Amino acid sequence: MPPRIALLDVQALDLERDALLARRAALPERQRLRDLAARATELDQAHARCLQERGAVNRQERDWANQVEDLAVKAQELEDKLYSGTVKATKELEALQEEVRGTRERQGEFESSQMETLEEIDRLDAEGVDNRKAREQVDTDASATRDGLARAEALIDEELGVLAGRCEHHRQDVPSTILVEYDRLRGKERLGGRAAAELAGGTCGACRVRLPVIEYNRIRNEPDDVLAHCPRCSRVLIRMQPGAGTAEEVT
Ligand SMILES: [Zn+2]
Known part of the structure:
Protein backbone atom coordinates (compact mmCIF):
# COMPACT_ATOMS: atom_id res chain seq x y z
CA MET A 1 0.00 0.00 0.00
CA PRO A 2 1.43 3.44 -0.86
CA PRO A 3 2.61 5.23 2.30
CA ARG A 4 0.31 8.17 1.78
CA ILE A 5 -2.75 5.95 1.59
CA ALA A 6 -1.54 3.92 4.58
CA LEU A 7 -1.06 7.11 6.60
CA LEU A 8 -4.55 8.23 5.68
CA ASP A 9 -5.86 4.90 6.98
CA VAL A 10 -3.77 5.18 10.13
CA GLN A 11 -5.18 8.66 10.67
CA ALA A 12 -8.76 7.50 10.11
CA LEU A 13 -8.33 4.56 12.47
CA ASP A 14 -6.70 6.73 15.11
CA LEU A 15 -9.57 9.20 14.94
CA GLU A 16 -12.00 6.31 15.26
CA ARG A 17 -10.09 5.14 18.35
CA ASP A 18 -10.17 8.68 19.78
CA ALA A 19 -13.92 8.77 19.33
CA LEU A 20 -14.28 5.39 21.03
CA LEU A 21 -12.08 6.47 23.94
CA ALA A 22 -14.17 9.62 24.31
CA ARG A 23 -17.30 7.48 24.28
CA ARG A 24 -15.76 5.15 26.84
CA ALA A 25 -14.92 8.08 29.11
CA ALA A 26 -18.42 9.53 28.74
CA LEU A 27 -20.41 6.33 29.29
CA PRO A 28 -23.65 7.38 31.06
CA GLU A 29 -23.06 4.73 33.74
CA ARG A 30 -20.16 6.86 35.05
CA GLN A 31 -22.44 9.81 35.73
CA ARG A 32 -25.03 7.45 37.18
CA LEU A 33 -22.43 6.07 39.62
CA ARG A 34 -21.40 9.60 40.62
CA ASP A 35 -25.07 10.46 41.23
CA LEU A 36 -25.57 7.29 43.29
CA ALA A 37 -22.47 7.99 45.38
CA ALA A 38 -23.79 11.49 46.09
CA ARG A 39 -27.17 10.02 47.03
CA ALA A 40 -25.49 7.50 49.38
CA THR A 41 -23.60 10.31 51.13
CA GLU A 42 -26.81 12.32 51.43
CA LEU A 43 -28.65 9.35 52.96
CA ASP A 44 -25.81 8.54 55.38
CA GLN A 45 -25.65 12.12 56.57
CA ALA A 46 -29.43 12.22 57.05
CA HIS A 47 -29.23 8.93 58.96
CA ALA A 48 -26.50 10.26 61.24
CA ARG A 49 -28.64 13.35 61.96
CA CYS A 50 -31.64 11.10 62.63
CA LEU A 51 -29.68 8.96 65.13
CA GLN A 52 -28.38 12.04 66.86
CA GLU A 53 -31.87 13.48 67.12
CA ARG A 54 -33.21 10.16 68.39
CA GLY A 55 -30.59 10.16 71.13
CA ALA A 56 -31.64 13.63 72.24
CA VAL A 57 -35.37 12.78 72.13
CA ASN A 58 -34.67 9.56 74.00
CA ARG A 59 -32.94 11.47 76.79
CA GLN A 60 -35.86 13.89 76.90
CA GLU A 61 -38.29 10.98 77.14
CA ARG A 62 -36.34 9.47 80.07
CA ASP A 63 -36.41 12.85 81.74
CA TRP A 64 -40.21 13.13 81.38
CA ALA A 65 -40.62 9.54 82.60
CA ASN A 66 -38.59 10.25 85.76
CA GLN A 67 -40.60 13.36 86.49
CA VAL A 68 -43.89 11.49 85.92
CA GLU A 69 -42.71 8.81 88.33
CA ASP A 70 -41.65 11.36 90.99
CA LEU A 71 -45.01 13.12 90.72
CA ALA A 72 -46.89 9.83 90.91
CA VAL A 73 -45.02 8.89 94.09
CA LYS A 74 -45.63 12.31 95.54
CA ALA A 75 -49.35 12.21 94.66
CA GLN A 76 -49.65 8.75 96.20
CA GLU A 77 -48.02 9.93 99.43
CA LEU A 78 -50.39 12.91 99.55
CA GLU A 79 -53.40 10.65 98.93
CA ASP A 80 -52.23 8.23 101.61
CA LYS A 81 -51.98 11.14 104.00
CA LEU A 82 -55.37 12.48 102.89
CA TYR A 83 -57.16 9.19 103.54
CA SER A 84 -55.11 8.14 106.60
CA GLY A 85 -57.48 9.93 108.98
CA THR A 86 -54.57 11.73 110.62
CA VAL A 87 -55.57 15.06 109.11
CA LYS A 88 -58.83 16.22 110.57
CA ALA A 89 -59.05 19.97 110.18
CA THR A 90 -61.28 20.85 107.24
CA LYS A 91 -59.00 23.61 105.99
CA GLU A 92 -56.03 21.35 106.14
CA LEU A 93 -57.96 18.60 104.33
CA GLU A 94 -59.00 21.02 101.59
CA ALA A 95 -55.41 22.20 101.17
CA LEU A 96 -54.26 18.59 100.93
CA GLN A 97 -56.94 17.78 98.33
CA GLU A 98 -55.88 20.81 96.32
CA GLU A 99 -52.25 19.66 96.48
CA VAL A 100 -53.21 16.16 95.30
CA ARG A 101 -55.26 17.61 92.45
CA GLY A 102 -52.37 19.94 91.39
CA THR A 103 -49.84 17.11 91.58
CA ARG A 104 -51.99 14.72 89.54
CA GLU A 105 -52.59 17.52 87.01
CA ARG A 106 -48.86 18.16 86.57
CA GLN A 107 -48.31 14.41 86.35
CA GLY A 108 -50.88 14.32 83.53
CA GLU A 109 -49.17 17.19 81.72
CA PHE A 110 -45.78 15.50 81.99
CA GLU A 111 -47.32 12.23 80.78
CA SER A 112 -48.59 14.06 77.70
CA SER A 113 -45.13 15.45 77.07
CA GLN A 114 -43.65 11.99 77.53
CA MET A 115 -46.19 10.60 75.06
CA GLU A 116 -45.18 13.23 72.50
CA THR A 117 -41.53 12.26 72.80
CA LEU A 118 -42.47 8.59 72.44
CA GLU A 119 -44.35 9.43 69.23
CA GLU A 120 -41.33 11.40 68.06
CA ILE A 121 -39.12 8.37 68.75
CA ASP A 122 -41.48 6.20 66.68
CA ARG A 123 -41.37 8.74 63.85
CA LEU A 124 -37.54 8.87 63.94
CA ASP A 125 -37.32 5.07 64.04
CA ALA A 126 -39.58 4.82 60.98
CA GLU A 127 -37.48 7.46 59.24
CA GLY A 128 -34.35 5.46 60.07
CA VAL A 129 -35.87 2.27 58.62
CA ASP A 130 -36.90 4.09 55.41
CA ASN A 131 -33.47 5.66 55.16
CA ARG A 132 -31.68 2.30 55.43
CA LYS A 133 -34.01 0.75 52.86
CA ALA A 134 -33.26 3.59 50.45
CA ARG A 135 -29.54 3.18 51.18
CA GLU A 136 -29.71 -0.53 50.38
CA GLN A 137 -31.47 0.30 47.12
CA VAL A 138 -28.65 2.70 46.25
CA ASP A 139 -26.12 -0.09 46.82
CA THR A 140 -28.14 -2.47 44.65
CA ASP A 141 -28.44 0.15 41.88
CA ALA A 142 -24.73 0.98 42.09
CA SER A 143 -23.82 -2.69 41.81
CA ALA A 144 -26.04 -3.12 38.73
CA THR A 145 -24.64 0.08 37.22
CA ARG A 146 -21.06 -1.08 37.79
CA ASP A 147 -21.89 -4.34 36.01
CA GLY A 148 -23.44 -2.37 33.14
CA LEU A 149 -20.38 -0.14 32.96
CA ALA A 150 -18.06 -3.13 32.87
CA ARG A 151 -20.05 -4.67 30.03
CA ALA A 152 -20.09 -1.40 28.04
CA GLU A 153 -16.36 -0.95 28.61
CA ALA A 154 -15.63 -4.51 27.52
CA LEU A 155 -17.52 -3.96 24.26
CA ILE A 156 -15.62 -0.77 23.53
CA ASP A 157 -12.31 -2.35 24.53
CA GLU A 158 -12.97 -5.12 22.08
CA GLU A 159 -13.54 -2.58 19.30
CA LEU A 160 -10.43 -0.70 20.39
CA GLY A 161 -8.43 -3.92 20.16
CA VAL A 162 -9.60 -4.57 16.62
CA LEU A 163 -8.84 -0.99 15.59
CA ALA A 164 -5.40 -1.15 17.20
CA GLY A 165 -4.62 -4.29 15.20
CA ARG A 166 -5.77 -2.71 11.95
CA CYS A 167 -3.88 0.47 12.72
CA GLU A 168 -0.67 -1.44 13.45
CA HIS A 169 -1.07 -3.24 10.14
CA HIS A 170 -1.30 0.04 8.19
CA ARG A 171 1.53 1.64 10.11
CA GLN A 172 3.88 -0.96 8.69
CA ASP A 173 3.44 0.67 5.29
CA VAL A 174 4.36 4.15 6.52
ZN1 LIG B 1 -3.11 22.96 7.57
Missing part, protein backbone atom coordinates in the same frame (compact mmCIF):
# COMPACT_ATOMS: atom_id res chain seq x y z
CA PRO A 175 8.06 5.21 6.66
CA SER A 176 9.25 5.46 10.26
CA THR A 177 10.39 9.09 9.88
CA ILE A 178 6.83 10.07 9.01
CA LEU A 179 5.36 7.90 11.77
CA VAL A 180 7.57 9.48 14.42
CA GLU A 181 6.48 12.94 13.34
CA TYR A 182 2.86 11.85 13.00
CA ASP A 183 2.87 10.43 16.55
CA ARG A 184 4.53 13.56 17.92
CA LEU A 185 1.84 15.77 16.36
CA ARG A 186 -0.92 13.44 17.57
CA GLY A 187 0.12 14.38 21.06
CA LYS A 188 -0.49 18.07 20.43
CA GLU A 189 -3.78 19.05 21.97
CA ARG A 190 -4.48 21.92 19.59
CA LEU A 191 -4.54 19.49 16.63
CA GLY A 192 -7.31 17.43 18.21
CA GLY A 193 -5.62 14.14 17.33
CA ARG A 194 -5.61 14.92 13.63
CA ALA A 195 -1.90 14.95 12.88
CA ALA A 196 -2.09 14.41 9.14
CA ALA A 197 -4.09 16.14 6.47
CA GLU A 198 -4.65 15.54 2.80
CA LEU A 199 -3.12 18.01 0.45
CA ALA A 200 -5.47 18.25 -2.48
CA GLY A 201 -5.56 20.97 -5.08
CA GLY A 202 -2.90 22.84 -3.12
CA THR A 203 -5.10 23.13 -0.05
CA CYS A 204 -4.52 21.63 3.42
CA GLY A 205 -7.46 19.33 4.10
CA ALA A 206 -7.48 20.25 7.78
CA CYS A 207 -7.00 24.01 8.10
CA ARG A 208 -7.92 24.81 4.48
CA VAL A 209 -4.90 27.03 3.89
CA ARG A 210 -3.91 27.23 0.26
CA LEU A 211 -0.22 26.65 -0.34
CA PRO A 212 1.75 28.93 -2.69
CA VAL A 213 1.93 27.28 -6.11
CA ILE A 214 5.70 26.83 -6.07
CA GLU A 215 5.58 25.26 -2.61
CA TYR A 216 2.75 22.96 -3.61
CA ASN A 217 4.47 21.75 -6.74
CA ARG A 218 7.73 21.19 -4.84
CA ILE A 219 6.00 19.16 -2.13
CA ARG A 220 3.95 16.97 -4.41
CA ASN A 221 6.99 15.95 -6.41
CA GLU A 222 9.02 14.91 -3.36
CA PRO A 223 9.50 11.17 -2.72
CA ASP A 224 6.92 9.54 -0.42
CA ASP A 225 9.21 9.30 2.59
CA VAL A 226 10.03 13.02 2.59
CA LEU A 227 8.03 14.87 5.24
CA ALA A 228 5.96 17.87 4.32
CA HIS A 229 4.16 20.11 6.81
CA CYS A 230 1.30 22.50 6.42
CA PRO A 231 2.77 26.00 6.88
CA ARG A 232 -0.20 27.08 8.96
CA CYS A 233 -1.37 24.15 11.12
CA SER A 234 1.92 22.17 10.97
CA ARG A 235 0.15 18.86 10.25
CA VAL A 236 1.89 16.26 8.13
CA LEU A 237 0.61 16.78 4.61
CA ILE A 238 -0.46 13.70 2.71
CA ARG A 239 0.11 14.35 -0.95
CA MET A 240 -2.44 12.90 -3.26
CA GLN A 241 -1.02 10.61 -5.94
CA PRO A 242 1.27 12.62 -8.23
CA GLY A 243 0.21 12.16 -11.81
CA ALA A 244 -3.16 10.77 -10.76
CA GLY A 245 -4.65 13.38 -12.97
CA THR A 246 -3.51 16.59 -14.52
CA ALA A 247 -6.35 18.29 -12.66
CA GLU A 248 -4.06 18.13 -9.60
CA GLU A 249 -1.39 20.12 -11.43
CA VAL A 250 -1.38 23.68 -10.26
CA THR A 251 0.33 26.16 -12.49
Whole structure:
Protein backbone atom coordinates (compact mmCIF):
# COMPACT_ATOMS: atom_id res chain seq x y z
CA MET A 1 0.00 0.00 0.00
CA PRO A 2 1.43 3.44 -0.86
CA PRO A 3 2.61 5.23 2.30
CA ARG A 4 0.31 8.17 1.78
CA ILE A 5 -2.75 5.95 1.59
CA ALA A 6 -1.54 3.92 4.58
CA LEU A 7 -1.06 7.11 6.60
CA LEU A 8 -4.55 8.23 5.68
CA ASP A 9 -5.86 4.90 6.98
CA VAL A 10 -3.77 5.18 10.13
CA GLN A 11 -5.18 8.66 10.67
CA ALA A 12 -8.76 7.50 10.11
CA LEU A 13 -8.33 4.56 12.47
CA ASP A 14 -6.70 6.73 15.11
CA LEU A 15 -9.57 9.20 14.94
CA GLU A 16 -12.00 6.31 15.26
CA ARG A 17 -10.09 5.14 18.35
CA ASP A 18 -10.17 8.68 19.78
CA ALA A 19 -13.92 8.77 19.33
CA LEU A 20 -14.28 5.39 21.03
CA LEU A 21 -12.08 6.47 23.94
CA ALA A 22 -14.17 9.62 24.31
CA ARG A 23 -17.30 7.48 24.28
CA ARG A 24 -15.76 5.15 26.84
CA ALA A 25 -14.92 8.08 29.11
CA ALA A 26 -18.42 9.53 28.74
CA LEU A 27 -20.41 6.33 29.29
CA PRO A 28 -23.65 7.38 31.06
CA GLU A 29 -23.06 4.73 33.74
CA ARG A 30 -20.16 6.86 35.05
CA GLN A 31 -22.44 9.81 35.73
CA ARG A 32 -25.03 7.45 37.18
CA LEU A 33 -22.43 6.07 39.62
CA ARG A 34 -21.40 9.60 40.62
CA ASP A 35 -25.07 10.46 41.23
CA LEU A 36 -25.57 7.29 43.29
CA ALA A 37 -22.47 7.99 45.38
CA ALA A 38 -23.79 11.49 46.09
CA ARG A 39 -27.17 10.02 47.03
CA ALA A 40 -25.49 7.50 49.38
CA THR A 41 -23.60 10.31 51.13
CA GLU A 42 -26.81 12.32 51.43
CA LEU A 43 -28.65 9.35 52.96
CA ASP A 44 -25.81 8.54 55.38
CA GLN A 45 -25.65 12.12 56.57
CA ALA A 46 -29.43 12.22 57.05
CA HIS A 47 -29.23 8.93 58.96
CA ALA A 48 -26.50 10.26 61.24
CA ARG A 49 -28.64 13.35 61.96
CA CYS A 50 -31.64 11.10 62.63
CA LEU A 51 -29.68 8.96 65.13
CA GLN A 52 -28.38 12.04 66.86
CA GLU A 53 -31.87 13.48 67.12
CA ARG A 54 -33.21 10.16 68.39
CA GLY A 55 -30.59 10.16 71.13
CA ALA A 56 -31.64 13.63 72.24
CA VAL A 57 -35.37 12.78 72.13
CA ASN A 58 -34.67 9.56 74.00
CA ARG A 59 -32.94 11.47 76.79
CA GLN A 60 -35.86 13.89 76.90
CA GLU A 61 -38.29 10.98 77.14
CA ARG A 62 -36.34 9.47 80.07
CA ASP A 63 -36.41 12.85 81.74
CA TRP A 64 -40.21 13.13 81.38
CA ALA A 65 -40.62 9.54 82.60
CA ASN A 66 -38.59 10.25 85.76
CA GLN A 67 -40.60 13.36 86.49
CA VAL A 68 -43.89 11.49 85.92
CA GLU A 69 -42.71 8.81 88.33
CA ASP A 70 -41.65 11.36 90.99
CA LEU A 71 -45.01 13.12 90.72
CA ALA A 72 -46.89 9.83 90.91
CA VAL A 73 -45.02 8.89 94.09
CA LYS A 74 -45.63 12.31 95.54
CA ALA A 75 -49.35 12.21 94.66
CA GLN A 76 -49.65 8.75 96.20
CA GLU A 77 -48.02 9.93 99.43
CA LEU A 78 -50.39 12.91 99.55
CA GLU A 79 -53.40 10.65 98.93
CA ASP A 80 -52.23 8.23 101.61
CA LYS A 81 -51.98 11.14 104.00
CA LEU A 82 -55.37 12.48 102.89
CA TYR A 83 -57.16 9.19 103.54
CA SER A 84 -55.11 8.14 106.60
CA GLY A 85 -57.48 9.93 108.98
CA THR A 86 -54.57 11.73 110.62
CA VAL A 87 -55.57 15.06 109.11
CA LYS A 88 -58.83 16.22 110.57
CA ALA A 89 -59.05 19.97 110.18
CA THR A 90 -61.28 20.85 107.24
CA LYS A 91 -59.00 23.61 105.99
CA GLU A 92 -56.03 21.35 106.14
CA LEU A 93 -57.96 18.60 104.33
CA GLU A 94 -59.00 21.02 101.59
CA ALA A 95 -55.41 22.20 101.17
CA LEU A 96 -54.26 18.59 100.93
CA GLN A 97 -56.94 17.78 98.33
CA GLU A 98 -55.88 20.81 96.32
CA GLU A 99 -52.25 19.66 96.48
CA VAL A 100 -53.21 16.16 95.30
CA ARG A 101 -55.26 17.61 92.45
CA GLY A 102 -52.37 19.94 91.39
CA THR A 103 -49.84 17.11 91.58
CA ARG A 104 -51.99 14.72 89.54
CA GLU A 105 -52.59 17.52 87.01
CA ARG A 106 -48.86 18.16 86.57
CA GLN A 107 -48.31 14.41 86.35
CA GLY A 108 -50.88 14.32 83.53
CA GLU A 109 -49.17 17.19 81.72
CA PHE A 110 -45.78 15.50 81.99
CA GLU A 111 -47.32 12.23 80.78
CA SER A 112 -48.59 14.06 77.70
CA SER A 113 -45.13 15.45 77.07
CA GLN A 114 -43.65 11.99 77.53
CA MET A 115 -46.19 10.60 75.06
CA GLU A 116 -45.18 13.23 72.50
CA THR A 117 -41.53 12.26 72.80
CA LEU A 118 -42.47 8.59 72.44
CA GLU A 119 -44.35 9.43 69.23
CA GLU A 120 -41.33 11.40 68.06
CA ILE A 121 -39.12 8.37 68.75
CA ASP A 122 -41.48 6.20 66.68
CA ARG A 123 -41.37 8.74 63.85
CA LEU A 124 -37.54 8.87 63.94
CA ASP A 125 -37.32 5.07 64.04
CA ALA A 126 -39.58 4.82 60.98
CA GLU A 127 -37.48 7.46 59.24
CA GLY A 128 -34.35 5.46 60.07
CA VAL A 129 -35.87 2.27 58.62
CA ASP A 130 -36.90 4.09 55.41
CA ASN A 131 -33.47 5.66 55.16
CA ARG A 132 -31.68 2.30 55.43
CA LYS A 133 -34.01 0.75 52.86
CA ALA A 134 -33.26 3.59 50.45
CA ARG A 135 -29.54 3.18 51.18
CA GLU A 136 -29.71 -0.53 50.38
CA GLN A 137 -31.47 0.30 47.12
CA VAL A 138 -28.65 2.70 46.25
CA ASP A 139 -26.12 -0.09 46.82
CA THR A 140 -28.14 -2.47 44.65
CA ASP A 141 -28.44 0.15 41.88
CA ALA A 142 -24.73 0.98 42.09
CA SER A 143 -23.82 -2.69 41.81
CA ALA A 144 -26.04 -3.12 38.73
CA THR A 145 -24.64 0.08 37.22
CA ARG A 146 -21.06 -1.08 37.79
CA ASP A 147 -21.89 -4.34 36.01
CA GLY A 148 -23.44 -2.37 33.14
CA LEU A 149 -20.38 -0.14 32.96
CA ALA A 150 -18.06 -3.13 32.87
CA ARG A 151 -20.05 -4.67 30.03
CA ALA A 152 -20.09 -1.40 28.04
CA GLU A 153 -16.36 -0.95 28.61
CA ALA A 154 -15.63 -4.51 27.52
CA LEU A 155 -17.52 -3.96 24.26
CA ILE A 156 -15.62 -0.77 23.53
CA ASP A 157 -12.31 -2.35 24.53
CA GLU A 158 -12.97 -5.12 22.08
CA GLU A 159 -13.54 -2.58 19.30
CA LEU A 160 -10.43 -0.70 20.39
CA GLY A 161 -8.43 -3.92 20.16
CA VAL A 162 -9.60 -4.57 16.62
CA LEU A 163 -8.84 -0.99 15.59
CA ALA A 164 -5.40 -1.15 17.20
CA GLY A 165 -4.62 -4.29 15.20
CA ARG A 166 -5.77 -2.71 11.95
CA CYS A 167 -3.88 0.47 12.72
CA GLU A 168 -0.67 -1.44 13.45
CA HIS A 169 -1.07 -3.24 10.14
CA HIS A 170 -1.30 0.04 8.19
CA ARG A 171 1.53 1.64 10.11
CA GLN A 172 3.88 -0.96 8.69
CA ASP A 173 3.44 0.67 5.29
CA VAL A 174 4.36 4.15 6.52
CA PRO A 175 8.06 5.21 6.66
CA SER A 176 9.25 5.46 10.26
CA THR A 177 10.39 9.09 9.88
CA ILE A 178 6.83 10.07 9.01
CA LEU A 179 5.36 7.90 11.77
CA VAL A 180 7.57 9.48 14.42
CA GLU A 181 6.48 12.94 13.34
CA TYR A 182 2.86 11.85 13.00
CA ASP A 183 2.87 10.43 16.55
CA ARG A 184 4.53 13.56 17.92
CA LEU A 185 1.84 15.77 16.36
CA ARG A 186 -0.92 13.44 17.57
CA GLY A 187 0.12 14.38 21.06
CA LYS A 188 -0.49 18.07 20.43
CA GLU A 189 -3.78 19.05 21.97
CA ARG A 190 -4.48 21.92 19.59
CA LEU A 191 -4.54 19.49 16.63
CA GLY A 192 -7.31 17.43 18.21
CA GLY A 193 -5.62 14.14 17.33
CA ARG A 194 -5.61 14.92 13.63
CA ALA A 195 -1.90 14.95 12.88
CA ALA A 196 -2.09 14.41 9.14
CA ALA A 197 -4.09 16.14 6.47
CA GLU A 198 -4.65 15.54 2.80
CA LEU A 199 -3.12 18.01 0.45
CA ALA A 200 -5.47 18.25 -2.48
CA GLY A 201 -5.56 20.97 -5.08
CA GLY A 202 -2.90 22.84 -3.12
CA THR A 203 -5.10 23.13 -0.05
CA CYS A 204 -4.52 21.63 3.42
CA GLY A 205 -7.46 19.33 4.10
CA ALA A 206 -7.48 20.25 7.78
CA CYS A 207 -7.00 24.01 8.10
CA ARG A 208 -7.92 24.81 4.48
CA VAL A 209 -4.90 27.03 3.89
CA ARG A 210 -3.91 27.23 0.26
CA LEU A 211 -0.22 26.65 -0.34
CA PRO A 212 1.75 28.93 -2.69
CA VAL A 213 1.93 27.28 -6.11
CA ILE A 214 5.70 26.83 -6.07
CA GLU A 215 5.58 25.26 -2.61
CA TYR A 216 2.75 22.96 -3.61
CA ASN A 217 4.47 21.75 -6.74
CA ARG A 218 7.73 21.19 -4.84
CA ILE A 219 6.00 19.16 -2.13
CA ARG A 220 3.95 16.97 -4.41
CA ASN A 221 6.99 15.95 -6.41
CA GLU A 222 9.02 14.91 -3.36
CA PRO A 223 9.50 11.17 -2.72
CA ASP A 224 6.92 9.54 -0.42
CA ASP A 225 9.21 9.30 2.59
CA VAL A 226 10.03 13.02 2.59
CA LEU A 227 8.03 14.87 5.24
CA ALA A 228 5.96 17.87 4.32
CA HIS A 229 4.16 20.11 6.81
CA CYS A 230 1.30 22.50 6.42
CA PRO A 231 2.77 26.00 6.88
CA ARG A 232 -0.20 27.08 8.96
CA CYS A 233 -1.37 24.15 11.12
CA SER A 234 1.92 22.17 10.97
CA ARG A 235 0.15 18.86 10.25
CA VAL A 236 1.89 16.26 8.13
CA LEU A 237 0.61 16.78 4.61
CA ILE A 238 -0.46 13.70 2.71
CA ARG A 239 0.11 14.35 -0.95
CA MET A 240 -2.44 12.90 -3.26
CA GLN A 241 -1.02 10.61 -5.94
CA PRO A 242 1.27 12.62 -8.23
CA GLY A 243 0.21 12.16 -11.81
CA ALA A 244 -3.16 10.77 -10.76
CA GLY A 245 -4.65 13.38 -12.97
CA THR A 246 -3.51 16.59 -14.52
CA ALA A 247 -6.35 18.29 -12.66
CA GLU A 248 -4.06 18.13 -9.60
CA GLU A 249 -1.39 20.12 -11.43
CA VAL A 250 -1.38 23.68 -10.26
CA THR A 251 0.33 26.16 -12.49
ZN1 LIG B 1 -3.11 22.96 7.57
